[in-house]
Amino acid sequence: MPTLASQSPHHCCLISLHSQPAKMLLRTAALVWLSLLSPASALYKQWIPDTNYGNATNWDKGSVPCGTDRVHFAAGRHVSVYVETVYSVLEMTLPVDGELILAPGAAFVSSNGQDPGCGAGVTATFKDSEGFRWFDPELWRAAATWDDLQASRYLFAVHEESVPCRQDDVVFRPASSFRVDVSSGQQSVPVKSITIQGQKFSSSSSFSEYLSSRSGKLQFHGSSSPVVTPSGCNDATGCECGNTADRQRICASVTCPHVACQKPLQPVGHCCDVCGAIVSLQFSGAFNLESYRQRLLHLVLNKPSYDSVRVGVSKVQEEQRLLGFIPRASESKIQVVLVEGDSGEHASWLVDAAAKDIIADARSNGGDLGIEDADMELSSGDAGGGEAGVVVGAVIGVLLVVVVLLGAGVFLHRRGTITLPSLPRMPSISSWRKSSGVGDLGGTLDHGFDNPMFDKPTLMPSEPGLYGDSANSISITQSGVHFVNPAYDETDFTA
Numbered sequence: 208m209p210t211l212a213s214q215s216p217h218h219c220c221l222i223s224l225h226s227q228p229a230k231m232l233l234r235t236a237a238l239v240w241l242s243l244l245s246p247a248s249a250l251y252k253q254w255i256p257d258t259n260y261g262n263a264t265n266w267d268k269g270s271v272p273c274g275t276d277r278v279h280f281a282a283g284r285h286v287s288v289y290v291e292t293v294y295s296v297l298e299m300t301l302p303v304d305g306e307l308i309l310a311p312g313a314a315f316v317s318s319n320g321q322d323p324g325c326g327a328g329v330t331a332t333f334k335d336s337e338g339f340r341w342f343d344p345e346l347w348r349a350a351a352t353w354d355d356l357q358a359s360r361y362l363f364a365v366h367e368e369s370v371p372c373r374q375d376d377v378v379f380r381p382a383s384s385f386r387v388d389v390s391s392g393q394q395s396v397p398v399k400s401i402t403i404q405g406q407k408f409s410s411s412s413s414f415s416e417y418l419s420s421r422s423g424k425l426q427f428h429g430s431s432s433p434v435v436t437p438s439g440c441n442d443a444t445g446c447e448c449g450n451t452a453d454r455q456r457i458c459a460s461v462t463c464p465h466v467a468c469q470k471p472l473q474p475v476g477h478c479c480d481v482c483g484a485i486v487s488l489q490f491s492g493a494f495n496l497e498s499y500r501q502r503l504l505h506l507v508l509n510k511p512s513y514d515s516v517r518v519g520v521s522k523v524q525e526e527q528r529l530l531g532f533i534p535r536a537s538e539s540k541i542q543v544v545l546v547e548g549d550s551g552e553h554a555s556w557l558v559d560a561a562a563k564d565i566i567a568d569a570r571s572n573g574g575d576l577g578i579e580d581a582d583m584e585l586s587s588g589d590a591g592g593g594e595a596g597v598v599v600g601a602v603i604g605v606l607l608v609v610v611v612l613l614g615a616g617v618f619l620h621r622r623g624t625i626t627l628p629s630l631p632r633m634p635s636i637s638s639w640r641k642s643s644g645v646g647d648l649g650g651t652l653d654h655g656f657d658n659p660m661f662d663k664p665t666l667m668p669s670e671p672g673l674y675g676d677s678a679n680s681i682s683i684t685q686s687g688v689h690f691v692n693p694a695y696d697e698t699d700f701t702a
């Protein structure tokens with residue numbers, strides 16, 4: 208009776224539809240080399256799910272089929288399945304439209320029903336892979352460099368920026384197959400480049416050609432398709448991600464964790480509240496997002512003491528709100544979001560300290576860096592966040608007083624009760640901004656009404672001098688950013 212060990216895969220291949228060329232390794236090598244030469248800019252976004260034969264999560268039985276199992280691909284399913292190595296099967300039914308991509312040396316061998324340790328054998332069905340959506344932020348990983356991607360040094364990104372931005376390089380893992388639903392509100396989904404099986408598509412024509420190939424049609428489906436647009440970002444100060452139009456789609460697949468901190472923050476581009484810190488920077492034309500990102504890594508993430516802090520920096524469009532609630536205009540700013548660990552569920556003093564380091568750096572080197580102003584919010588309720596909250600509360604209070612006085616004045620004036628004198632010198636908003644020093648405000652101001660973001664007046668900073676100035680401007684920010692892995696490597700390999 209033949210045993211598995213005695214069988215050579217070369218003699219018993221049941222199927223060999225599509226063999227993976229050995230050229231791939233060379234291509235990968237070339238890609239890494241090329242990436243050393245190209246100018247810096249984007250992040251890498253890697254698709255997580257795969258439709259590999261050898262991934263247990265792809266089988267209804269929860270493990271990869273073994274020699275006594277009957278392997279079943281539903282007839283109507285469109286699948287591209289990567290087969291990594293030699294698998295023994297009893298029997299296999301294939302879909303009408305699909306492909307099996309055999310890695311070098313991969314094959315199926317006939318078990319003749321014998322596979323010690325496999326058990327009685329079942330029908331193992333390949334799971335449905337239709338549901339994996341491009342705009343699901345949980346299905347992507349971000350890395351700053353190609354090198355980081357290989358070394359699993361991933362970034363943490365706000366949800367909108369977890370999904371590939373138009374200036375990003377999209378990577379589907381080598382030695383894997385996938386199927387992604389690219390349904391979008393937009394006609395197309397622009398990205399800078401797409402790498403599939405080690406082959407990098409960096410022109411619109413080469414990728415659209417690939418899309419119309421057999422593999423392309425099996426891998427990408429849905430109402431839109433990705434379009435490679437190499438010149439996605441030519442602005443050294445950075446580019447916005449461009450996913451805001453699909454925000455609803457993105458947030459629909461996110462379940463927000465419960466956050467345990469005093470003043471949860473709402474980063475722009477994120478679907479959930481986070482605990483941590485947001486540093487907001489006003490920048491000039493001299494600012495360079497790439498080099499600033501590198502700088503932050505040295506400033507914060509490469510310090511062993513900040514081991515667990517994750518930080519990310521990006522340009523976002525912040526809606527300016529007059530006095531916190533009247534939408535006015537939107538303005539670009541650079542946002543640095545710092546969280547503890549992966550999820551941003553908890554606050555930590557480490558995050559606060561790192562944010563203060565960043566503020567101090569921005570203040571002392573702002574001229575060289577192209578940073579014109581910097582302020583921060585802390586979810587711990589300490590310092591910056593608390594101060595901003597009190598300032599906002601104070602301004603709202605003043606506004607209400609002004610409105611009431613004006614209303615009363617106009618009313619009385621109309622009735623002829625009073626002739627309108629020059630109004631008492633009310634502090635103007637700008638003077639409140641300038642005088643937002645801690646001492647002026649104290650902790651007893653009436654907030655006028657509850658601002659959900661700052662519902663509790665908080666402690667004054669223990670060291671006002673350290674960052675008092677930086678918190679001068681009122682910022683009710685909703686910031687959004689990605690978070691860089693602390694173990695980040697300073698070498699910048701980009702493509």
Ligand SMILES: *[C@@H]1O[C@H](CO)[C@@H](O)[C@H](O)[C@H]1NC(C)=O
Pocket residue numbers: 255256257262263264
């Ligand atoms: C298997 O697939 C799951 C989900 O698609 C993915 O998270 C995991 O990384 C894959 N496992 C391997 C070993 O690639």
